[in-house]
Amino acid sequence: MSRYLLTGATTPIGASVIRHLLAAPDTERILAVGNEPIRPTTVEIDGRVRYRRLDLTRERNLRELLYGPCREEGVEVIVDMAAHRRFGATGPRARALNVLATRRLLDLSADHPSIRRFVYRSWGEVHDVGEALPSLVDELHPLDLSPDAPQWVRDRVEADLTVCARMAMSRLSIAVLRAAECLAPRTGSQLHDYLGAEVCFRPMGYDPIFNLISEHDLGRALALAARSDAEGVFTIPGATTLPLKEIIRRSARIDVPVPGPLMTPLYGLRRAVRGTSFDYRLNRGRLHFGVVLDGQRAKRLLGYAPEVTVTFPKD
Amino acid sequence: MRQRRTLLQRALGRDLEARADALAGQMGDGYDCFGASADGTARALALTRGLYERWFRVDSAGAHHVPSTGPVIVAANHSGTLPFDAAMLHADLLRRTDPPRLPRSVVDRFVPRLPWFSALVARAGAINGTRRNVEHVLATGQLLVVFPEGTVGIGKPFAERYRLQTWRPGHAELALRHRAPVVPTAIVGAEEQMPILARLERFHAFGAPYLPIPLVPFPLPVRYRVRYGPPLALHRVFPGDPRDPALIRAAAAEVEGAVQALIDETLAAREGVFR
Numbered sequence: 042m043s044r045y046l047l048t049g050a051t052t053p054i055g056a057s058v059i060r061h062l063l064a065a066p067d068t069e070r071i072l073a074v075g076n077e078p079i080r081p082t083t084v085e086i087d088g089r090v091r092y093r094r095l096d097l098t099r100e101r102n103l104r105e106l107l108y109g110p111c112r113e114e115g116v117e118v119i120v121d122m123a124a125h126r127r128f129g130a131t132g133p134r135a136r137a138l139n140v141l142a143t144r145r146l147l148d149l150s151a152d153h154p155s156i157r158r159f160v161y162r163s164w165g166e167v168h169d170v171g172e173a174l175p176s177l178v179d180e181l182h183p184l185d186l187s188p189d190a191p192q193w194v195r196d197r198v199e200a201d202l203t204v205c206a207r208m209a210m211s212r213l214s215i216a217v218l219r220a221a222e223c224l225a226p227r228t229g230s231q232l233h234d235y236l237g238a239e240v241c242f243r244p245m246g247y248d249p250i251f252n253l254i255s256e257h258d259l260g261r262a263l264a265l266a267a268r269s270d271a272e273g274v275f276t277i278p279g280a281t282t283l284p285l286k287e288i289i290r291r292s293a294r295i296d297v298p299v300p301g302p303l304m305t306p307l308y309g310l311r312r313a314v315r316g317t318s319f320d321y322r323l324n325r326g327r328l329h330f331g332v333v334l335d336g337q338r339a340k341r342l343l344g345y346a347p348e349v350t351v352t353f354p355k356d
Numbered sequence: 357m358r359q360r361r362t363l364l365q366r367a368l369g370r371d372l373e374a375r376a377d378a379l380a381g382q383m384g385d386g387y388d389c390f391g392a393s394a395d396g397t398a399r400a401l402a403l404t405r406g407l408y409e410r411w412f413r414v415d416s417a418g419a420h421h422v423p424s425t426g427p428v429i430v431a432a433n434h435s436g437t438l439p440f441d442a443a444m445l446h447a448d449l450l451r452r453t454d455p456p457r458l459p460r461s462v463v464d465r466f467v468p469r470l471p472w473f474s475a476l477v478a479r480a481g482a483i484n485g486t487r488r489n490v491e492h493v494l495a496t497g498q499l500l501v502v503f504p505e506g507t508v509g510i511g512k513p514f515a516e517r518y519r520l521q522t523w524r525p526g527h528a529e530l531a532l533r534h535r536a537p538v539v540p541t542a543i544v545g546a547e548e549q550m551p552i553l554a555r556l557e558r559f560h561a562f563g564a565p566y567l568p569i570p571l572v573p574f575p576l577p578v579r580y581r582v583r584y585g586p587p588l589a590l591h592r593v594f595p596g597d598p599r600d601p602a603l604i605r606a607a608a609a610e611v612e613g614a615v616q617a618l619i620d621e622t623l624a625a626r627e628g629v630f631r
Contacts, residue, residue, distance in 0.1 A: 175487070177489055331391055
């Protein structure tokens with residue numbers, strides 16, 4: 042497979058996927074799609090990449106994309122990474138991109154003349170976290186189906202399950218990659234936003250373990266999945282496994298343990314005043330009980346193993 | 357030039373420092389998927405040193421029965437109101453295995469909810485007792501430590517001391533599936549350290565099953581005796597489908613019998629609770 046459609050291409054991870062796909066000599070064409078006016082840098086340096094600015098929430102746009110440029114270019118693989126990154130993006134418009142666009146892409150690809158494979162970038166945050174659940178998370182780990190979960194999580198779980206439901210029911214070969222958190226700007230990382238403050242409040246008495254993936258490794262995992270035929274769900278771990286206190290220290294931030302009940306008002310206030318994205322409700326489980334993704338299946342079937350650790354300011 | 361020793365190095369002493377260094381050589385300077393670190397293990401050794409050497413004066417025998425490599429399950433009795441017996445067994449395995457092996461002691465599911473304590477035990481190598489976690493430990497050839505009696509054993513009335521309570525069979529199933537030897541282990545002394553007066557069954561702070569009311573506010577300086585028995589190759593004694601409930605129960609009963617026999621033998625040889 043050598044012709045790809047990549048949604049969410051203007052994110053740092055999108056750029057990383059493009060770089061990894063271009064590194065393969067048999068890659069002939071990458072159709073990169075984003076909703077930003079600027080084009081990714083890689084477009085300008087490699088003639089194999091074509092960038093289109095497109096609002097994926099409009100069904101007509103999707104139909105025209107798939108039966109226009111995608112058919113003309115003979116796209117074989119879709120790598121779907123488009124999602125609202127900001128926690129504050131809620132309501133029907135956010136859901137239209139987070140869930141409905143993915144569903145329509147799948148519907149339209151099902152009888153497309155050239156598309157044969159669909160790779161969906163899912164999130165480690167879809168996993169349920171709790172004291173009674175394993176700290177080592179594999180593909181069979183329960184997802185967070187709590188009705189109290191914020192829309193950010195609910196949308197991601199719904200999209201993930203929407204893609205999973207098509208497995209073996211469609212002629213498409215489908216892979217879902219549930220990746221560890223990528224600690225980088227503009228990736229939707231809650232932890233990155235958390236560490237954006239000079240002072241990081243931490244639930245007193247808890248120091249959970251976090252597994253983090255670098256942009257490089259996540260891009261590589263998605264590129265490997267795009268080039269593979271392996272189907273099913275894959276958990277994608279990163280090379281960095283550290284407790285929260287150590288992450289705060291390496292990020293040159295001030296660690297302030299506070300009683301758990303104060304976390305919600307403190308971070309609610311921060312969000313209201315500073316307009317930041319970190320929401321304690323979304324991260325309550327992760328800030329108490331550590332989880333690490335198990336990448337055995339990804340290693341066996343995709344040939345993926347984490348290589349590059351996350352770089353912190355104090356490293 | 358003579359280098360200044362750190363507080364941790366001084367707390368460990370020369371012998372334990374050498375063991376901590378050997379473990380650090382195996383573990384590297386990072387954190388594993390359960391949050392264990394070489395530094396955390398060294399801290400656990402330092403923290404338990406006073407209790408192990410001075411307070412409980414742990415007398416250990418048979419640690420050579422613990423295989424030096426590969427998956428293995430150490431199954432022990434559990435008692436004493438508060439889990440000092442687990443801490444002493446963890447410390448004993450860190451001190452006595454050769455080369456030193458990191459014990460992955462299974463803690464009850466409410467333990468991760470306990471502030472401070474959860475982080476402390478995780479850094480020292482303890483894991484939450486979910487199936488996925490213990491499966492990973494054995495699949496990667498590590499040393500698993502289980503207390504099949506669970507909280508029922510640790511909270512049993514003084515009148516039932518040294519009588520094994522409901523012996524859960526999960527460890528036997530794991531041993532059969534992973535072909536891991538089981539080392540039956542007896543801990544004698546813990547039953548008398550802190551007899552339980554009452555259990556407040558309606559008190560569930562941090563998810564604990566009950567709140568124990570001990571007779572004394574701190575553990576008595578009883579002498580601990582830890583005895584390891586010869587490893588049981590359950591997969592050889594009980595060939596067949598490792599999912600068969602009858603087979604699993606029979607294998608668990610074999611381990612239970614071996615642990616009870618070790619307890620009885622150690623009790624018979626004991627000259628006194630404090631000696």
